[in-house]
Amino acid sequence: MNKVKYFLQFVIIIVIFFIFKILGAKISSFLGGKLFQIIGPMFRSKEVIDNNIKNVFPDIDQKKLDKIKSSMWNNYGRVFAEYIFIKNFRSGNLNKNIVVEGEDILNKIKTNNQKVIFVSGHFSNFELMAMQIDNLGLKIAAIYRPLNNIFLNIIMERIRTKYICKNQIKKGIGGLKKLMKLNNEGFSTALMIDQRVSEGIKSNFFGKKAFTTTIPAQLIKKFDLPVVPICIERVQDLNFKMKVFDPINFSKEESIESITTKLNKTLENMILDNPDNWIWTHNRWK
Numbered sequence: 001m002n003k004v005k006y007f008l009q010f011v012i013i014i015v016i017f018f019i020f021k022i023l024g025a026k027i028s029s030f031l032g033g034k035l036f037q038i039i040g041p042m043f044r045s046k047e048v049i050d051n052n053i054k055n056v057f058p059d060i061d062q063k064k065l066d067k068i069k070s071s072m073w074n075n076y077g078r079v080f081a082e083y084i085f086i087k088n089f090r091s092g093n094l095n096k097n098i099v100v101e102g103e104d105i106l107n108k109i110k111t112n113n114q115k116v117i118f119v120s121g122h123f124s125n126f127e128l129m130a131m132q133i134d135n136l137g138l139k140i141a142a143i144y145r146p147l148n149n150i151f152l153n154i155i156m157e158r159i160r161t162k163y164i165c166k167n168q169i170k171k172g173i174g175g176l177k178k179l180m181k182l183n184n185e186g187f188s189t190a191l192m193i194d195q196r197v198s199e200g201i202k203s204n205f206f207g208k209k210a211f212t213t214t215i216p217a218q219l220i221k222k223f224d225l226p227v228v229p230i231c232i233e234r235v236q237d238l239n240f241k242m243k244v245f246d247p248i249n250f251s252k253e254e255s256i257e258s259i260t261t262k263l264n265k266t267l268e269n270m271i272l273d274n275p276d277n278w279i280w281t282h283n284r285w286k
Helices: 002-023 025-043 046-056 062-091 103-111 127-135 150-164 173-184 215-223 256-273
Strands: 098-101 117-120 140-144 167-170 188-192 201-205 208-212 227-236 239-244
Touching: 002 025, 002 062, 002 150, 025 062, 046 062, 062 127, 062 150, 098 103, 098 127, 103 239, 117 127, 117 215, 117 256, 127 140, 127 150, 127 188, 127 227, 127 239, 140 150, 140 173, 150 167, 167 173, 173 188, 173 215, 188 215, 201 256, 208 256, 215 256, 227 256
Parallel strands: 098 239, 117 188, 117 227, 140 167, 140 188
Antiparallel strands: 201 208, 227 239
């Protein structure tokens, strides 16, 4: 039954992508945002989203709460529409729409042939971060979670390997082995640390315990690598600002729990700086 449902979803999305391709990036991004503002709340729990926002902003009033949710759904829809134009962001007419603040940090990593761990969250069009790092010539492997829809996942993996980052590492034991191999070959690692993962540990996140990945901490303990936080903001429509932060150096002697907690704090600061650009739909504190 799931396969039938997934196939129908796949057909509908392919048709929408075809229409978007005809309309062009600017109109499609706008329409995608408006579409998700209407249908998004029908498919995701309003209670989960409201609780997530209130966990971070306990005293928020209804007007500000609704603004964050509306902006999030708009951004979510724009990201959906922009997948079909990823190629244009990488090397086409949209390439100059991404401004990098802290590009000198990336250039230094490249010049020194240094391995690092890039960490971020699902901000704005999050796919553009790994793409931009790869596009600047850094050796990078990105960890991803496959889509539940097996038909759509084939398309997404093709887009990601062709236009975002060639070395896509699937989450799981097999992926971790491949990650270690690429690390030994001089590749940096990029991953999102804002999703709940059952194989992680419970770590403080905005004052509450939340299951958090320990992959960055494991890589630090094994390879003694610095962490480079990055985030991306939708400035307006198809224009983005990607911010690269100064590297954070941890001691190999520091515990996995301590490193993970400190990285969560870094993520918290990114979210507080621009809550409208973060995707609040994940049940982080489940």
